[in-house]
Structure formats: structure tokens, C-alpha cells
Amino acid sequence: MTSSPSEATAHPLQEYADSVAEVVGGTARITFDTIKVEVEPKDWVEAHTKARDDLDLVYFSFLSAVDWANEVEAGDPLSEKVEERFEVLTTVSDLTEGRRVTFSTSLDKEGASIDSLVEVYAGANWHEREAAEMFGIDFKGHPNLIALYLPDAFIGNPLRKSYPLLSREVKPWPGTVDVESMPEKTEPSTENPEA
Amino acid sequence: MSIEADAVRHLAEAQVSVELETEDMTLNIGPQHPSTHGVLRLVARVDGERAYDVKPVIGYMHRGYEKLSEVRTYPQITALINRIDWVSGYANEIPFVVAAEKLMEIEVPERAQYIRLILTEMARISSHLMFLAAYPLELGAGTPLFFALRERERVLDLIEGVTGGRFHPNFNRIGGVKPAAGSGSTSRKVAQDLPAGFLDGTRFAMDKVLSVCDDIENLVAGNEIILARTKGIGIIPKEIIAAYGVSGPTMRASGIPFDLRKVENYLPYDRFDFDVPVGETGDSWDRWWVRFEETRQAAMIVQQAIDGIPPSGPLQAKVPKVIKVPKGETYVRAENPKGEMGYYLISDGGQGPYRLKIRSSSFSNISILPWILEGALVPDIIAIMGSLDFVLGDVDR
Numbered sequence: 249m250t251s252s253p254s255e256a257t258a259h260p261l262q263e264y265a266d267s268v269a270e271v272v273g274g275t276a277r278i279t280f281d282t283i284k285v286e287v288e289p290k291d292w293v294e295a296h297t298k299a300r301d302d303l304d305l306v307y308f309s310f311l312s313a314v315d316w317a318n319e320v321e322a323g324d325p326l327s328e329k330v331e332e333r334f335e336v337l338t339t340v341s342d343l344t345e346g347r348r349v350t351f352s353t354s355l356d357k358e359g360a361s362i363d364s365l366v367e368v369y370a371g372a373n374w375h376e377r378e379a380a381e382m383f384g385i386d387f388k389g390h391p392n393l394i395a396l397y398l399p400d401a402f403i404g405n406p407l408r409k410s411y412p413l414l415s416r417e418v419k420p421w422p423g424t425v426d427v428e429s430m431p432e433k434t435e436p437s438t439e440n441p442e443a
Numbered sequence: 444m445s446i447e448a449d450a451v452r453h454l455a456e457a458q459v460s461v462e463l464e465t466e467d468m469t470l471n472i473g474p475q476h477p478s479t480h481g482v483l484r485l486v487a488r489v490d491g492e493r494a495y496d497v498k499p500v501i502g503y504m505h506r507g508y509e510k511l512s513e514v515r516t517y518p519q520i521t522a523l524i525n526r527i528d529w530v531s532g533y534a535n536e537i538p539f540v541v542a543a544e545k546l547m548e549i550e551v552p553e554r555a556q557y558i559r560l561i562l563t564e565m566a567r568i569s570s571h572l573m574f575l576a577a578y579p580l581e582l583g584a585g586t587p588l589f590f591a592l593r594e595r596e597r598v599l600d601l602i603e604g605v606t607g608g609r610f611h612p613n614f615n616r617i618g619g620v621k622p623a624a625g626s627g628s629t630s631r632k633v634a635q636d637l638p639a640g641f642l643d644g645t646r647f648a649m650d651k652v653l654s655v656c657d658d659i660e661n662l663v664a665g666n667e668i669i670l671a672r673t674k675g676i677g678i679i680p681k682e683i684i685a686a687y688g689v690s691g692p693t694m695r696a697s698g699i700p701f702d703l704r705k706v707e708n709y710l711p712y713d714r715f716d717f718d719v720p721v722g723e724t725g726d727s728w729d730r731w732w733v734r735f736e737e738t739r740q741a742a743m744i745v746q747q748a749i750d751g752i753p754p755s756g757p758l759q760a761k762v763p764k765v766i767k768v769p770k771g772e773t774y775v776r777a778e779n780p781k782g783e784m785g786y787y788l789i790s791d792g793g794q795g796p797y798r799l800k801i802r803s804s805s806f807s808n809i810s811i812l813p814w815i816l817e818g819a820l821v822p823d824i825i826a827i828m829g830s831l832d833f834v835l836g837d838v839d840r
Contacts, residue, residue: 346706
């Protein structure tokens with residue numbers, strides 16, 4: 249937190265980031281002390297295998313996805329137009345010096361699918377199940393790609409930007425400046441209803 | 444030989460020649476079971492006394508924090524993420540605010556960093572004492588519970604004195620910490636600080652924690668029944684730990700001396716002297732022992748931090764009134780009581796994140812259950828599950 253990262257000057261992690269990119273065959277950049285290596289979807293499994301075997305990044309931290317969308321149903325829209333895509337992210341780390349690398353790849357939204365990492369990192373199993381149900385990404389070769397959190401009958405992929413936050417459809421978000429008036433206070437009636 | 448005895452002998456011979464037919468049974472455990480620490484359901488195929496094909500069913504407590512955080516502002520999110528691992532609510536906030544501060548390039552004042560560190564370690568003590576209390580209880584030893592919870596209450600009272608909340612402090616602000624409850628006067632515009640007597644009270648509480656650790660050690664470490672039920676039970680080898688992303692004390696119990704407090708710089712841990720306890724075999728006993736030792740180490744870190752905390756100074760860096768985090772993305776992870784807790788924050792320059800990936804420790808830690816429970820004895824299921832020390836809020840998010 250003390251270092252103020254800037255991408256223009258040489259970052260202390262730059263050398264390591266470049267060496268990682270060379271081994272796995274991708275492009276590396278450093279974003280606020282996080283090494284991010286972008287690889288092609290076809291090299292996804294191979295890149296992780298090399299990271300694990302050649303770079304000793306044996307520890308699997310997480311896998312998730314980002315929906316880059318221009319139209320959003322919930323939350324703020326992006327300030328600039330982006331290419332519509334899913335970005336799949338993983339972070340792996342070594343268990344000695346604490347070096348960590350985030351791998352990233354981009355998928356077309358139409359029929360998004362990518363090879364599963366379960367054979368490389370067993371821990372990817374649940375993370376891929378979560379990403380599959382939340383974004384609708386197909387992980388080819390996954391042994392058990394069923395819903396993890398959501399009920400079986402659930403329709404839709406909640407973390408897609410096109411998926412509205414349903415509770416807000418019913419009731420507007422009460423956190424902004426009093427969008428909803430308080431229920432009208434009714435004085436107890438003085439009339440006798442049976443009169 | 445009487446006719447009766449003859450008949451009995453024939454019957455016995457007949458029974459021997461009959462081959463025993465066994466049938467697998469499907470056993471459902473949970474979701475409402477006291478040892479699941481929340482709502483976890485296990486479906487196991489039981490063959491005799493052994494369990495196979497254990498399938499954890501989760502999601503009963505899925506609250507959709509990742510989606511919710513996309514429609515919340517940054518200050519609102521700290522109130523949400525308190526509730527991920529509620530046994531150590533305070534510690535959940537740290538990696539998130541540090542991630543936002545990284546993108547905003549804010550330097551947090553030293554006194555605020557020390558307060559964060561003290562409260563994080565107190566959250567660790569409270570979480571570990573809960574485990575040290577509950578785990579023997581699950582194995583049938585009730586006494587350690589009373590010792591551990593008494594001191595845990597003392598620690599929680601102190602956390603409440605500073606933050607106003609026992610479980611959900613919501614105390615961190617981007618750029619520092621909230622002015623403490625119960626100190627100074629809001630009407631007089633005096634800079635508020637820690638409540639009077641907090642540091643002395645904490646020093647006393649840490650002495651008490653260290654002494655209750657001795658009591659618990661006497662009660663548990665020599666208890667033959669607990670040792671018999673945990674030694675050699677539920678061994679996790681090193682390679683499995685890494686591939687599944689199991690972290691925290693569960694990882695260290697398997698002999699991997701890896702602690703994010705030593706390698707990441709989210710709080711100034713490098714100024715303190717503490718050991719990273721490491722287990723030998725990776726069995727349930729080692730997992731108990733590592734957390735037990737960590738409690739002592741955490742108490743000693745707090746004592747050092749009380750000695751080293753700057754006596755005065757600002758608690759907040761200068762931040763704009765409306766927090767807008769500049770465009771960018773980063774991953775910040777921290778050593779939480781249960782393992783690696785991290786946030787992958789993607790900001791578009793707005794008042795709330797574009798995407799917030801929450802990496803919680805218990806999620807990866809219990810994804811190992813099908814592997815570790817394969818072929819385990821049914822009575823050991825609880826002994827193994829309890830030793831993983833998970834919280835369902837941390838699994839389901």
C-alpha cells in the first residue's frame with residue numbers, strides 16, 4: 249500500500265512479469281502491483297501447466313470471470329465503449345516468496361467456452377462451476393459442471409451485466425436520496441364504524 | 444445331545460454358509476447440523492462404517508455479494524463484506540479497503556495502520572478461540588469451551604468498544620479508520636481517537652489470552668481421547684493442499700510454512716517479530732495445534748503493536764467527500780484467520796466497483812471435502828470437518 253504504482257516507469261515486478269510471459273507465451277503488464285498475463289484461449293490449459301511445472305506457481309487462488317458489456321441492467325455503465333466479451337481470470341501463486349500471477353483470457357460472448365483447468369489444478373473444480381452458472385461459460389472437460397450455488401430450476405446467469413437485480417425491479421434502491429415516501433400515517437379513526 | 448442343542452448347531456452351520464449381503468446406504472448430513480457451522484449439506488454413500496463419494500451441497504446461504512457490490516458505493520461495501528466470515532468480521536474489510544486505497548494511491552496514516560493491525564489480530568484471536576472451544580466440543584470435550592469463550596468475550600468487548608460492533612464492526616474507511624465510538628464529542632469537532640483505556644485493557648486481555656492458552660493446552664493436549672480421535676485422522680498431503688488452493692492454518696498444518704503476513708505488505712507486519720507455526724503430518728491434530736499456536740503468536744503481535752503504536756496522529760488520510768476510485772484493477776489478498784482472503788477489484792472510475800471478485804478462504808478450504816472424506820469412517824467425518832474450521836458465510840458469500 250505504500251508504493252505508488254505507475255505503469256510507465258520500471259516496476260520492481262517487471263522483470264519477473266516478463267519472464268512469466270515468455271515461459272507461458274503471453275503478454276504481461278503490471279496493474280497496481282498485480283502481474284496480469286494475457287494468453288490466448290487455445291493456450292489456456294498449456295499456460296497454466298507451464299506456470300505450475302516450470303514456474304513453481306503451484307497454489308491455485310481463484311478463477312472467475314468479468315462481463316465486459318456496454319449495456320448494463322444493474323450498476324453503473326462503463327464510461328467508455330468496450331469490446332463485448334467475457335474475460336476469464338485466474339490467480340496462481342508460489343508458496344515460498346509469495347509471487348502471484350493473474351492469468352487472463354478473452355472469450356466471445358456467443359457460446360463462450362474454454363477448456364477446464366481441473367486436470368492442472370484440482371481446486372478449479374468449484375470455481376469453474378461457479379463461473380459457469382454465474383456467467384454461462386462452458387468449461388470443456390469439466391467432470392461435473394452442475395450448479396454450485398443456485399437452485400436446479402434457476403434460469404439465467406446472475407453475474408452477467410444483462411441480468412437485472414430482481415429485488416430492485418420490485419422495490420427501488422432505498423439507499424439513494426429518499427426515492428420512496430414513507431407509508432402515510434393514518435390517524436386512528438374517531439368514527440364508530442358500526443354507527 | 445438333546446434335540447434342541449442339535450438344532451442350534453445346525454442353525455449355526457447354516458448361517459456360516461450364507462454369504463452376507465451388504466447394501467450401500469445414502470447418508471444425508473445437514474444442512475441443519477450443529478457441526479457444520481452454518482448450513483452445509485453432505486450426501487455420502489456409506490458402505491458399512493465408511494463413507495464414499497461425499498458430495499458437499501452448498502449455496503443455502505448464497506447472498507450474491509458479488510452482484511450486490513456492483514450496485515453499491517465503496518463505503519457501503521465494507522458493511523456487506525463484514526458478513527462474509529462473521530467470526531472474524533473485522534479482518535474481511537482489510538483487503539478490500541487496501542485494494543481501493545491502492546487504486547486511489549492513498550497512503551494510510553501510521554496510527555490507523557497500527558489500529559487496523561491490532562484489530563485484525565484481535566479478530567484472529569476471537570476466530571481461533573472459537574475454534575479452540577468448538578472443536579473439542581465436537582469431539583465430546585465440553586470444558587475447553589468455557590475457558591476459551593470467556594476470554595473471547597473479553598476480546599469482543601474490546602473490539603466493540605472501539606468499533607461499536609462485536610461481529611460486524613464496519614470500522615474501516617477508505618484512507619484510514621472510522622473515528623472510534625465512545626471517545627470525544629461529536630459536537631465539539633475534536634478529533635476522535637481510541638476510547639480511553641483501550642490500549643491498557645487490550646494489554647490485559649492479551650495476558651489473559653496467553654494464560655487461557657496454557658489452560659486449554661493442559662485440558663486438550665494431554666487428553667487421550669482427543670488425541671486418539673485426531674492424530675492420523677484426515678491427513679492432507681502438501682501437493683493436494685496447493686492444487687486445491689487450501690490456505691491458512693490448514694495449509695500450514697500440512698508442513699508448508701507460508702503466511703501472507705510475511706510476504707504481502709497490506710499491513711506493517713514486517714515490523715513485528717512473530718513465528719509461523721507449522722505442522723508435521725497434516726492431520727486433524729496438527730490443524731488444531733497450528734491454530735492454537737497462532738493464537739499465542741497473535742496475542743504477542745498485539746502486545747508488540749501496543750508498544751509500538753504512535754501515541755498520536757491522524758486516523759484518516761485526506762480523501763474526497765464522495766469516494767470515486769480511479770480506473771484500474773488489482774488483486775489484494777490478506778492472511779485471514781481462516782486463510783487467504785482476497786478481492787479482485789475492477790474500477791471504472793465510478794462510485795462503486797465495476798466488478799468485485801471475492802476470494803474467500805473457506806470456499807477453497809472445503810472444496811477438498813470430497814477428497815479428504817473418501818473412505819473415512821463415519822464417526823471421523825465430524826472430526827475431520829471440524830478441523831477444517833470453516834464458516835458457511837465464507838463459503839457461500
